[in-house]
Amino acid sequence: MRRLLATLLPVLLLLTACGGGDATESEPTSKSTGDISKLSSLKVTDNGDDKAPGLDFTKPLAVSEPTVKVVDEGDGETIKAGQTAELAYIAVDGTDGKTIEDTYPSGPQPIELGEDLKAGNEAIYNAIVGAKVGSHVAFAAPGNASASGQAGTQIVVFKLLGAKETPKALEKPEGETVTPPAGLPTVKENEQGIPEISVAGVAAPKELVSQDLIKGNGPVVKESDTLTVNYVGVTLKDGTKFDSSYDRGKPTSFPLTGVIKGWTQGLAGKTVGSRVLLVIPQDLAYGAEGQGEAKGDLVFVVDILGVK
Numbered sequence: 422m423r424r425l426l427a428t429l430l431p432v433l434l435l436l437t438a439c440g441g442g443d444a445t446e447s448e449p450t451s452k453s454t455g456d457i458s459k460l461s462s463l464k465v466t467d468n469g470d471d472k473a474p475g476l477d478f479t480k481p482l483a484v485s486e487p488t489v490k491v492v493d494e495g496d497g498e499t500i501k502a503g504q505t506a507e508l509a510y511i512a513v514d515g516t517d518g519k520t521i522e523d524t525y526p527s528g529p530q531p532i533e534l535g536e537d538l539k540a541g542n543e544a545i546y547n548a549i550v551g552a553k554v555g556s557h558v559a560f561a562a563p564g565n566a567s568a569s570g571q572a573g574t575q576i577v578v579f580k581l582l583g584a585k586e587t588p589k590a591l592e593k594p595e596g597e598t599v600t601p602p603a604g605l606p607t608v609k610e611n612e613q614g615i616p617e618i619s620v621a622g623v624a625a626p627k628e629l630v631s632q633d634l635i636k637g638n639g640p641v642v643k644e645s646d647t648l649t650v651n652y653v654g655v656t657l658k659d660g661t662k663f664d665s666s667y668d669r670g671k672p673t674s675f676p677l678t679g680v681i682k683g684w685t686q687g688l689a690g691k692t693v694g695s696r697v698l699l700v701i702p703q704d705l706a707y708g709a710e711g712q713g714e715a716k717g718d719l720v721f722v723v724d725i726l727g728v729k
Contacts, residue, residue, distance in 0.1 A: 452547040455488030455561075463576075465492050465557045470582050473511040473525045474557065482515040483574045488561045489548045492578065495555020500584040502550050505533045505729075507583040515561065515574030529582045533729060537674075549581065556581045590649040590672065590727030594696040596637040601698065606657075606720050608634060608698060615667045616653055616696070616722040620660045623700075625718055630700035631687035634722070637694020642677065642728055644689045649674045649727035655720050657700065663714035672726055681706050688723065697723045 459482065466475035500506055507529035512521040524530055532538070532549070539546040548558050557580050564573035593614070607619045642648065651672045653665040666673045677685050683701030691697055699721040703709055706719045 452544075452551070453490040454544050454547070455490075456484040456486050457488060457490050459484045460488060460490045460492070460559055460561060463490075463492060463559055463578075465559075465578060467557070467580075470509070470580070471525060473509070473520075473523045474578065474580065476511065476513060476518065476576075476578060478515075478518070478576075480516065480518055481574075482561070482576065484515075484561045484563055486563070487544070488559075489544045490559045490561075491548060491552060492557045492559050495553040495557075495581060497554025497581075498584065499551060499553055500534070500549055500581060502534055502539075503587060504584045505531050505587045506549055506581055507531055507585070508579045508581050510577055510579035512575060512577045515564075515576050521575065531729065533587055535587065552581055554581050554583055588727065591639075591694060592726070593651075594635045594637060594724045594726070595694040596635045596692070599633045599636050601632045601634060605630065605632060605698060605700065608722055613667075615665075616724075618653065618655045618660065618662075618720055618722060620655065620657050620720055623657060623720075625657065626700045626702050629683055629687055629702065629705055630698070631691070632698040632700075633691070633695055634698050635694070635696035637692040637696075637725060639693025639695075639725075640728055642688055642691050642693070642725065644677050644685060647674055647676045647729040648688065648725060649729075650723050650725055652721055652723040654715065656714070656716060657718035657720050658716075661714055674727075674729075683719070684721070684723075688725065691725060693725050693728050695725050697721075697725065699723060 462479040464477045468474050509525045509529060511523045513519060514521060534546060534550055552558065557578055560577040561574055564575055604623065606623050608616050611617050649672050651666045653662065653667060655662050677688060683699055683705035686705065687699045688697060701719045703717050707715050709717065711717065
């Protein structure tokens with residue numbers, strides 16, 4: 422997923438503004454949008470699911486606005502809203518056709534067709550929802566002007582390899598209760614079921630502590646995963662609460678590679694359904710200067726509710 426996002430994110434952001442109509446389960450037809458006529462010369466030669474297709478188009482190919490086009494339709498099952506699509510893609514330079522990235526050797530890449538994608542990138546959502554497995558879909562977006570004054574268009578063609586139901590996140594941690602060793606911060610739930618952390622008498626950590634309070638029975642978390650969690654964080658120095666998803670009223674999702682090292686190292690290897698106590702030295706958090714109120718050594722309780 423990280424490789425997919427690294428290449429597609431600039432395109433996805435540009436496509437946000439070119440929405441297209443709503444695609445709902447009662448209207449499942451895949452939609453193309455944008456400067457579609459500029460992609461009329463694009464021909465895709467399918468080479469199976471394990472090898473990138475051949476691309477042929479009139480060069481240079483440039484679009485004046487972000488564009489999505491369903492190049493050819495597959496003959497598989499129709500992909501529905503809420504599912505997770507699996508795809509592979511090849512990205513090329515519209516000026517000369519040179520390959521920028523090819524993910525086929527790495528196998529299928531997942532993209533969840535949920536409300537987050539629909540709200541942020543409706544054109545992408547609408548192109549995939551209603552399409553059939555086996556379809557090829559092209560994205561094209563104008564690039565920055567080069568020294569020669571030419572606009573470099575990036576073309577991304579992906580093949581929809583499959584779709585499966587997206588596992589729903591848990592509402593709360595589920596698993597076996599674990600009694601932590603002495604000397605760690607203590608955690609109790611209040612009347613609303615929200616964990617409250619006490620740091621009284623707890624010594625500064627010499628290394629990261631990652632302690633299960635509830636051991637979940639779900640999939641094992643990998644560093645490359647995106648997690649859905651509820652959490653609360655306090656300072657070890659005086660127990661000041663500086664952040665809480667509970668206070669915002671809903672869980673949050675994030676890639677485990679995009680957070681502080683204490684979270685990445687402390688949550689990788691844990692299981693979905695777990696409640697984890699993290700005691701994080703400042704060098705694995707935000708350092709001595711901190712970030713806002715999150716200064717010095719930090720303590721978190723993290724409920725792992727889902728993984729992508």
